[in-house]
Amino acid sequence: MLDNKKIFIVDDSSIILHSLKMTLVRLGAQEKNITTDKSPKTASLILKEAQFDLMFIDYNFGLSQPTGLQFLEELRHFQLLAPKTLVVILTGEAQLTVVQSIIEYDPDEYFLKPFTFDSLKQRLRRALKRKEVMLPVQEHYARKEYQLGVEACDHIASFHPNYSSQINQFKAKMLRMLGKHQEVKSVCESSLQESDSVWARFELSKSLINLGDFERAEHEIEQLLKHHAEISSAHIGAGEHYISTSNIEKAVKHFRTASVLAPNNALKELIISNLCLSAGDVASSLKHYKCYMDMNRNTFRLNHYAKLNYIRLLMISMQYADNDEVERKLSEVDNMIGSFNAAQRNELRNQLALVSAHKQIALRQYRQGIEELIALFDATTFHHFSDIYHLTWLCHYISDESGSSEALTWLFEAIPDQADDCGLNLSQIEMAKALKKSIEQKSSWLAQTRSDLKHAEAIETRFKILANVHLTYPTLKYPAFNLIRLMTRYQPETSERLLQSCITSVKTFMDAEEYQFLAVGELVTFAMKRQFNPLK
Structure with missing residues (x-):
């Protein structure tokens, strides 16, 4: 099963490194083809120089190190993992929050420690076979060759119907990227007849939004949450759905729920x-x-x-x-x-x-x-x-x-x-x-205030409108200028600070030529004098 496979084990426990290495040798691996390391940092350096067929990563490296999931994210980000590499996360923590966090990072497989020789053999055999079958599809997807990927899915499906869920999941994603939303809908509906999976329900809702059927898309999300309320990926799907429909309050709610259910994904x-x-x-x-x-x-x-x-x-x-x-x-x-x-x-x-x-x-x-x-x-x-x-x-x-x-x-x-x-x-x-x-609303609001100002007859009303504009947007020079001009004739008793603010804005945002042309200096002088006798 492991003949000529190059294997990399990254775990901070010497005991695990030794025992897993010996177990893999019993399963047919050659000891010379097994590399081990205790630290994600040094493991990254090794991966820059070598590729592996199989990689085991511990979930927990201690407080001063990234988690195994963060290490996996780093390897993907810097493209240090070959598409052929089967990645297995090892964890001794069986809590649902940990398991869901692992699933969110989508490794090829995860094993709970401790495991027996027979269970490791059985699960590893299945994982290696699945990787072998799905590799052409994964390679096309990684290279964004979506049409070729869809064709690979169809080819594989005819020979390996037992992998229909994984095949259809990739197929739906790639069809969506090709803009073939009706075909996505068909793939998801077919998959849901076999099993009520989170991915199929979510991809179906996406296709329905793209096809303009918002009511049914909402229904699919409701069904997703009804049947999978304890699964973090269901809430991530719901969150993405509500972003797409601009319901940000609901989107935030579901992403927060997902963070509670699987708290280790930044x-x-x-x-x-x-x-x-x-x-x-x-x-x-x-x-x-x-x-x-x-x-x-x-x-x-x-x-x-x-x-x-x-x-x-x-x-x-x-x-x-x-x-x-x-x-x-x-x-x-x-x-x-x-x-x-x-x-x-x-x-x-x-x-x-x-x-x-x-x-x-x-x-x-x-x-x-x-x-x-x-x-x-x-x-x-x-x-x-x-x-x-x-x-x-x-x-x-x-x-x-x-x-x-x-x-x-x-x-x-x-x-x-x-x-x-x-x-x-x-x-x-x-x-x-x-x-x-926000930019459009500001523009509309300013247009409305200009209209209100045009139709305002009472000087008190004009003052209130201009003061509101200036206090809301102190960087606008013309409302500030018009307010100064108005305050040469009318000033409530509490307008001293407002006048100073307007003077600052005009001096800041008008160039010298415009300032002189509009006789701002003289208007400021009159307005300042008005402060000593504000209501005359």
Whole structure:
């Protein structure tokens, strides 16, 4: 069974390494073909130089190491696993939360320790056979050769009907990527007649959405949750469904449930963070992003880019903070930037320049902040979704309508093309859609206030409208200018701070020529005099 198979065992227990190695030799493996290692870090170096047919990975390497699942994620991310490699997770923990976490990471197989010689032999034989049969399909899928993959599925199905569920799952995914949603529907309905599997119910709901049958898609998700409420992947499927239908509250609820059922997958925390941000709940977004960082503490994921995204969230959260909170958060931002080494700061120089512009704007040093922002505003400066989201958000915040509109186009173009329509991809789409909606709502609101102002006859009403616009969007120069002009004739007793704010905005956002042409200086002088006799 294991003749000439190259095998790699990664486990921090010397006893397990020795006993499993001897057991595999009894099953026909050659001892010289078995490599062992105790650490994911050094195991990664070995995998950069060699490929294996069979790999065993321990689930738990201790607190100072990534988990076996995080190690598996790293190997996939850096493409260190050959498609032919059969990956088996080893765990001594039989809790349902652990088992569901393993299933979410989709290894080829998992074995509970301790296991007997006979059980290992039987399960390994089945797993190797399944891998051999499914390998052509998996290779086509990995290379995004979806039509060839579908044809391989049809070929294999005729010879191996016992693998129909696995075959149909791949076939449905690849048909969806080819846009053949009616065929996806047929494959899923056929599979559901054999067994009520989570994947078939979820893929069916996706196909129905793409075919415009939203009512039945909702029904399929309800059935999914009715029959599989204790399975984390069912709630992930429901969460992705509700993102697709823009029901973010329900989506967050189901991803949180999935995190409880299978708590060892940091990706869900990142998805929830993105969804909370799209819904305007920045505090919850920060909370879940902190969880994401904590769970990735010993992994490749917690790099300077991950820290940069946390910095961005801190900056965005300042719009709701008082002065003391702004000061505390800016201090935290400075400390995190200070933790970057010279090479990292150089790599992130444009992103950190954007953070600097945001800091100046948060401190109401608008002119300096906007000058820094203008210097960065170019389609070639940023390429990644998170960078362009920050740029677009900042343009929107300072009420640069043309800038935010152009950056929004770049943002949608920057959304990664994920083959599996994963929750992360969907959450980024929702972030972009929510930002677009906010930009459109601001534009509509300003248009309505201009109309209200045009029809307002009483000076008190005009004052209230302009004051509301300025307090809501202090970076708009013309409402501030019109308010100053109005305050040369009318000022309530409490308008002193409002006048100073308007003066700051106009001086910041008008160039010298416009400031002089509109005689702003003279208007400010009259308005300041009015403060001493406000109601005359």
